[in-house]
Amino acid sequence: MMRVLIVDDERNIRLSLQKYLILEHIDSESVESGERAIAYLAQESFDAVIIDLKLPGMNGQALLEWIQHQGISVPVIMISAHGHIPDAVQALQAGAKDYLVKPFDPAELVIKLRSLVEDGEKVSGNSPVPGKNGLIGVAPVMERLSAQIDKLAATDVTVLLTGESGTGKEVAAREIHRRSAHPDEPFVAVNIGGIHEGLIESELFGHEKGAFTGALTRKQGLFELAGKGCLFLDEIGEMPLPLQVKLLRVLQERKIRRLGGLKDIPLSARIVSATNRDLEAMVREGRFREDLYYRINVFRIELPPLRERREDIPLLADHLLRNLSSRMGRPKPNLGPEVVEKLCSYSYPGNIRELENILERALIYGDGRNIRPEDWGFPDPKAVEKREAPPFGEPPENPCLSSTQVPQSPGVITQESTALGSLEEIEREAIREALARCQGNRTKAAKELGISRKTILNKIRTYGLSC
Ligand SMILES: Nc1ncnc2c1ncn2[C@@H]1O[C@H](COP(=O)(O)OP(=O)(O)OP(=O)(O)O)[C@@H](O)[C@H]1O
Ligand SMILES: [Mg+2]
Numbered sequence: 001m002m003r004v005l006i007v008d009d010e011r012n013i014r015l016s017l018q019k020y021l022i023l024e025h026i027d028s029e030s031v032e033s034g035e036r037a038i039a040y041l042a043q044e045s046f047d048a049v050i051i052d053l054k055l056p057g058m059n060g061q062a063l064l065e066w067i068q069h070q071g072i073s074v075p076v077i078m079i080s081a082h083g084h085i086p087d088a089v090q091a092l093q094a095g096a097k098d099y100l101v102k103p104f105d106p107a108e109l110v111i112k113l114r115s116l117v118e119d120g121e122k123v124s125g126n127s128p129v130p131g132k133n134g135l136i137g138v139a140p141v142m143e144r145l146s147a148q149i150d151k152l153a154a155t156d157v158t159v160l161l162t163g164e165s166g167t168g169k170e171v172a173a174r175e176i177h178r179r180s181a182h183p184d185e186p187f188v189a190v191n192i193g194g195i196h197e198g199l200i201e202s203e204l205f206g207h208e209k210g211a212f213t214g215a216l217t218r219k220q221g222l223f224e225l226a227g228k229g230c231l232f233l234d235e236i237g238e239m240p241l242p243l244q245v246k247l248l249r250v251l252q253e254r255k256i257r258r259l260g261g262l263k264d265i266p267l268s269a270r271i272v273s274a275t276n277r278d279l280e281a282m283v284r285e286g287r288f289r290e291d292l293y294y295r296i297n298v299f300r301i302e303l304p305p306l307r308e309r310r311e312d313i314p315l316l317a318d319h320l321l322r323n324l325s326s327r328m329g330r331p332k333p334n335l336g337p338e339v340v341e342k343l344c345s346y347s348y349p350g351n352i353r354e355l356e357n358i359l360e361r362a363l364i365y366g367d368g369r370n371i372r373p374e375d376w377g378f379p380d381p382k383a384v385e386k387r388e389a390p391p392f393g394e395p396p397e398n399p400c401l402s403s404t405q406v407p408q409s410p411g412v413i414t415q416e417s418t419a420l421g422s423l424e425e426i427e428r429e430a431i432r433e434a435l436a437r438c439q440g441n442r443t444k445a446a447k448e449l450g451i452s453r454k455t456i457l458n459k460i461r462t463y464g465l466s467c
Contacts, residue, residue: 004026004027005040005049009033015030016106021106026113048075048117050077051096053088057310062139064076077109077116088101098116137309158271161273161274163302167303169303170189173230173234177272185229188225192234192239202259205256206256206259207219207258207261211260223256231270231271232272241287251292279293305348310344316355333366333371428459428463431463
């Protein structure tokens with residue numbers, strides 16, 4: 001029996017279509033939003049999808065793009081309101097197979113469905129191929145960002161990526177490199193905040209044998225290793241002032257010299273920097289050199305917080321879940337519509353990394369088949385018992401919850417918690433575990449928790465943790 005998915009926010013249309021189709025021996029599921037449709041399409045196979053172009057939240061066009069992006073080969077029929085035919089035509093150009101204009105005769109829909117399915121286009125919704133694009137997102141802001149990347153990737157312009165922690169700055173940097181003229185050259189990422197201050201210079205510029213005590217051999221620096229590729233200077237705001245002067249000189253002169261060396265080596269790599277700090281404020285406060293700021297900020301890309309592109313949450317959740325489960329060597333569990341809805345209602349102060357942490361936690365503590373909201377919080381049963389607020393209620397205004405709430409995910413950590421005696425213990429334990437997993441690397445642990453390096457350093461001090 002043919003099986004189709006109907007995506008329309010008008011309940012009457014969904015119900016009347018379903019009634020009509022069943023009389024024609026066509027099985028159907030219906031959903032009211034693009035987000036819910038994704039949850040279905042990621043798990044189940046359909047012979048065709050009928051999509052209303054005008055949907056609240058993720059619109060029909062975005063859903064069509066998601067289907068294409070995922071490589072799901074299901075024929076799509078678009079439904080457009082009278083007066084919006086140009087949009088339907090645009091959808092055809094984007095890969096939809098056909099369209100109908102409201103109000104339409106359901107018999108016409110059935111004819112179209114039968115002819116499409118007889119064309120032999122069978123869906124394989126269970127095995128979408130991974131997207132070609134590393135930067136997942138169909139929200140308008142992401143489309144604009146992707147177009148910007150396309151433009152600048154063709155040049156060798158210096159780029160500054162800004163945005164909150166976990167918004168995908170590194171993913172964007174890799175995407176710039178991937179779309180550049182030299183994608184086969186190295187992509188070298190260096191976390192300025194993660195290298196011991198005394199070592200940054202020799203890491204970046206390299207050194208000659210005997211340049212300083214301990215320099216037993218000659219070493220190429222990261223600028224050199226990047227060749228004609230890309231050098232990604234992550235957490236550039238952490239760069240100490242004396243080194244900022246040296247970096248400025250390198251960028252001005254496009255040459256580097258190894259420590260203790262005499263020879264100039266031309267700099268061929270593109271420089272992409274990233275920060276989640278307010279560099280302009282740092283410049284005003286004299287903590288970041290203004291001249292360097294202008295050098296690195298030739299082309300600026302601001303990565304939006306996840307809460308400003310909620311329509312991408314189902315896509316990202318699906319993508320992250322696929323990666324996480326394959327890394328764990330497990331089948332990808334189900335992500336039911338209710339779960340998708342819950343995921344979409346949260347504010348994610350730790351952005352995509354926090355979403356990833358939540359899903360990872362759910363995978364570890366879940367039953368292996370389904371992703372369940374009860375597995376999202378802290379695994380400590382005491383903590384779960386003490387939970388007062390629902391795990392995914394109204395998003396908190398501030399990344400730091402009020403003193404009466406408990407953490408909603410590993411990435412949300414309270415500043416001061418007085419209401420719950422054990423909250424500090426839970427937080428301390430979460431940080432201790434993250435540090436252990438990251439072999440004491442505080443920057444990595446902070447990233448994993450979706451908090452800033454500064455916060456983790458404060459917490460380590462407060463809790464007297466050693467790493
Ligand atoms: N558009 C995207 N598509 C797919 N995955 C993404 C996307 N953006 C981010 N991610 C995933 O989210 C996580 C965080 O991304 P990334 O490390 O690039 O963030 P970031 O902005 O560099 O964070 P930080 O400021 O903490 O360093 C990674 O696991 C990454 O794979
Ligand atoms: Mg990063």
